[in-house]
Amino acid sequence: MKSIYRLKKNYQYNYVYKHADSVADKSFVMLYCTSHVSPTRVGFSVSKKFGKAVRRNRIRRQMKAAVSEVMPRVSDGYNVVFIPRKSEDYDFDEIRQSVSRLLGKAGLL
RNA sequence: AGAGACAGCCAGACGGUUGCGUGGGGCAACUCACGAGGAAAGUCCGAGCACCACAGAGCAAGAGUGCAGGCUAACGGCCUGUGAAGGCGACUUCAAGGAAAGUGCAACAGAAAUAUACCGCAGUGCAAACUGUAAGGGUGGAAAUGCAGGGUAAGAGCCUACAAACGUUUUGGUGACAACGCGUUCAUGUAAACCCCACUCGGUGCAAGAAAUGAGACAAAAUGCUUGCUCGGCAUCUCGACAUAUUCGCUUGACGCUGUCGGUAACGACAGUGCUAGACAGAUAACCGUCCAAUACAGAACUCGGCUUACAGACUGAACUCUUACG
RNA sequence: GGCGGCGUAGCUUAGUUGGUUAUAGCGGCCGGUUCAUACCCGGCAGGUCGUUGGUUCGAAUCCGACCGCCGCUA
Numbered sequence: 001m002k003s004i005y006r007l008k009k010n011y012q013y014n015y016v017y018k019h020a021d022s023v024a025d026k027s028f029v030m031l032y033c034t035s036h037v038s039p040t041r042v043g044f045s046v047s048k049k050f051g052k053a054v055r056r057n058r059i060r061r062q063m064k065a066a067v068s069e070v071m072p073r074v075s076d077g078y079n080v081v082f083i084p085r086k087s088e089d090y091d092f093d094e095i096r097q098s099v100s101r102l103l104g105k106a107g108l109l
Numbered sequence: 110a111g112a113g114a115c116a117g118c119c120a121g122a123c124g125g126u127u128g129c130g131u132g133g134g135g136c137a138a139c140u141c142a143c144g145a146g147g148a149a150a151g152u153c154c155g156a157g158c159a160c161c162a163c164a165g166a167g168c169a170a171g172a173g174u175g176c177a178g179g180c181u182a183a184c185g186g187c188c189u190g191u192g193a194a195g196g197c198g199a200c201u202u203c204a205a206g207g208a209a210a211g212u213g214c215a216a217c218a219g220a221a222a223u224a225u226a227c228c229g230c231a232g233u234g235c236a237a238a239c240u241g242u243a244a245g246g247g248u249g250g251a252a253a254u255g256c257a258g259g260g261u262a263a264g265a266g267c268c269u270a271c272a273a274a275c276g277u278u279u280u281g282g283u284g285a286c287a288a289c290g291c292g293u294u295c296a297u298g299u300a301a302a303c304c305c306c307a308c309u310c311g312g313u314g315c316a317a318g319a320a321a322u323g324a325g326a327c328a329a330a331a332u333g334c335u336u337g338c339u340c341g342g343c344a345u346c347u348c349g350a351c352a353u354a355u356u357c358g359c360u361u362g363a364c365g366c367u368g369u370c371g372g373u374a375a376c377g378a379c380a381g382u383g384c385u386a387g388a389c390a391g392a393u394a395a396c397c398g399u400c401c402a403a404u405a406c407a408g409a410a411c412u413c414g415g416c417u418u419a420c421a422g423a424c425u426g427a428a429c430u431c432u433u434a435c436g
Numbered sequence: 437g438g439c440g441g442c443g444u445a446g447c448u449u450a451g452u453u454g455g456u457u458a459u460a461g462c463g464g465c466c467g468g469u470u471c472a473u474a475c476c477c478g479g480c481a482g483g484u485c486g487u488u489g490g491u492u493c494g495a496a497u498c499c500g501a502c503c504g505c506c507g508c509u510a
Contacts, residue, residue: 065395
């Protein structure tokens with residue numbers, strides 16, 4: 001995933017948290033809002049309750065891989081944040097399905 | 110054969126497709142190289158580096174260390190020894206200075222807790238009691254060193270042998286200390302209670318700090334320089350808040366590997382050889398195949414040396430100890 | 437990344453210059469009072485003092501190592 005498609009700054013995350021609509025299923029919460037910058041940017045937030053650094057990194061990397069697969073089909077002009085909500089291990093297929101379902105539900109595909 | 114003890118190493122490998130970070134090449138498309146750990150962790154110590162003056166002087170306060178010798182840039186680390194404790198043994202463990210410098214504390218029990226005589230024992234006495242004593246009883250973590258013999262009215266290091274503790278001559282050892290001899294029995298424990306002695310320690314930390322851009326406010330005297338006081342010194346236009354998140358610091362270092370030599374060892378010297386992450390919302394992933402007994406603990410954030418803690422499984426070495434069997 | 441603090445009964449806590457059996461309130465249970473309920477009165481239970489080693493005759497308390505939680509620092 002190229003760096004222009006990523007959310008970078010703390011204030012960007014805070015903006016999304018304040019102004020976003022949300023959709024969710026039992027695996028993820030997805031926050032999204034419109035942006036004046038043209039390409040859609042995506043961020044990930046994995047809190048400490050999911051475990052130690054190795055486990056959190058693994059969840060984040062799997063999410064990034066799943067999102068970058070669908071990225072070419074996503075429409076421009078949004079900021080998006082994904083937050084996991086399950087405490088058990090994730091299966092990659094499950095993440096992939098979840099991600100496209102949530103993006104579809106929000107109308108970004 | 111079984112059960113142990115010691116030292117050390119590894120931490121999945123190879124291949125394919127699609128992706129990520131850094132660097133090089135290229136106008137570009139693209140391509141090449143490299144890309145987490147033994148603990149990267151906890152942040153318990155020691156340093157480098159940066160700023161405060163070049164890190165200073167004195168007094169106080171505070172903190173740490175505590176057998177000896179050595180190693181190291183340094184250390185609270187490591188090595189080799191000493192002593193003590195544990196183990197049949199190989200071997201392991203230990204915050205291991207000072208209690209005759211002083212102060213404090215020692216509940217309950219017990220006659221008595223730093224001091225003593227309750228029951229006893231012996232003598233005197235009709236008795237009450239007085240005197241001597243510390244064997245025996247009982248309390249306690251701790252009660253005038255233990256035990257045997259002599260001795261005695263009964264007893265007692267009062268005397269003797271063996272042991273214990275302390276002091277000390279000589280000898281050995283760089284030293285901690287050890288051995289032998291002599292003397293003494295000097296009334297407990299606690300210093301991870303205060304304290305004493307010896308030694309060490311200036312503070313803050315890469316969000317250190319340096320450079321750059323944009324837009325401001327205030328205004329001439331004290332302020333700042335990160336434990337207190339005194340002294341000394343330095344900076345002077347100053348200030349705090351805001352935005353940018355750009356560049357440097359940022360990875361070649363008390364570095365790794367191999368060999369030879371010195372040393373019991375930690376380690377050192379010399380020679381050769383190698384370059385091995387450097388991000389800034391933060392790079393290792395996704396999907397497969399083969400091998401395998403199996404993949405544990407776990408993810409760099411300025412850098413090193415240690416310590417501590419977590420950890421599946423596999424392997425190696427010297428042939429070290431004990432038990433059993435056979436020869 | 438750096439620094440500091442706190443863990444005691446179901447909840448909130450006292451005890452933290454070592455000493456006998458660890459304190460109180462709320463809550464819980466039992467009994468009394470009332471025709472009945474509440475208030476009220478009396479009693480009872482409930483604790484590996486976060487875990488684990490050490491110092492000491494003796495540790496919630498002193499020391500070390502871990503675990504968890506909270507806060508400060510841009």
